[in-house]
Amino acid sequence: MTAAPNEVDERTLVQRAISRDEDAFGALYDRHVVRVYRHIYYMVGNSAEAEDLAAQAFLQAWEAIDRYQVRGAPFVSWLLRIAHNLAVSHLRSRKPSTELPETLVDHSRDGNPEEMLHRQVESRRVRDAINRLRGDQRRVIMLRFIEELEYPEVAQIVGKSVAAVRVIQHRALNALRREMGREAPPGAMAHG
The missing domain is CATH 1.10.10.10 (Winged helix-like DNA-binding domain superfamily/Winged helix DNA-binding domain)
Structure with a gap:
């Protein structure tokens, strides 16, 4: 069974990023920044804090990219683990519990x-x-x-x-x- 083109492309980008190719890591950033931000935002409930933590997550990922195992968990899971750990550390220093933000559900659908x-x-x-x-x-x-x-x-x-x-x-x-x-x-x- 062959891998899907998107998977192969992702693996190639990860391999290039491991070799310290900044453009490849930039492409991975573009692919996953919204998901990482959203994950952190749901945890911290503050957009400015989520932006800062997302940036920190990508910085930590870049610094640790050579430790990522291509044959292990998907890259996005590894990246979300970094983001999750940062958000948890942030919340521990800020307050004892996480709350979902007010904007959990999109209310913009048409209706009376x-x-x-x-x-x-x-x-x-x-x-x-x-x-x-x-x-x-x-x-x-x-x-x-x-x-x-x-x-x-x-x-x-x-x-x-x-x-x-x-x-x-x-x-x-x-x-x-x-x-x-x-x-x-x-x-x-x-x-x-």
Whole structure:
């Protein structure tokens, strides 16, 4: 089975970057900067901090590129691991918990104002419920469902086994179901 053209191109760029080819690393930067920024932004919730941390992540990646194993995890997973570790260190120095930003869901879809308000309220309920998860559960949910990463990539980024990531995700989804079930839907009145 042959690799997809994009994969081959990525491998070639990585090999050239390992050989200290700045143009190749620049191309890798262009490919992945949005994803790295988004990942960090979801963790820190501040665009200026996310920009600074994304720049630091790419600087660290450039400095450590010769230690990347081409036959190991995909380059983007390695890069997101660096970004993730930087964001975690930043959050530890800033405050004890991470919260998802207000802009988790795009509300710009066309619709009547009532539908838009309902989507915003539901989005806030989900975001608030995710923010109440334990740190490892919140990170796994963000990586799996916001970043849309596969289990092996998530495991590599958070430094756990695939089995552990599956267990964390299962527990997080159960906690979210319980949490969402506790909250009254918009407009509901409590009887009693």
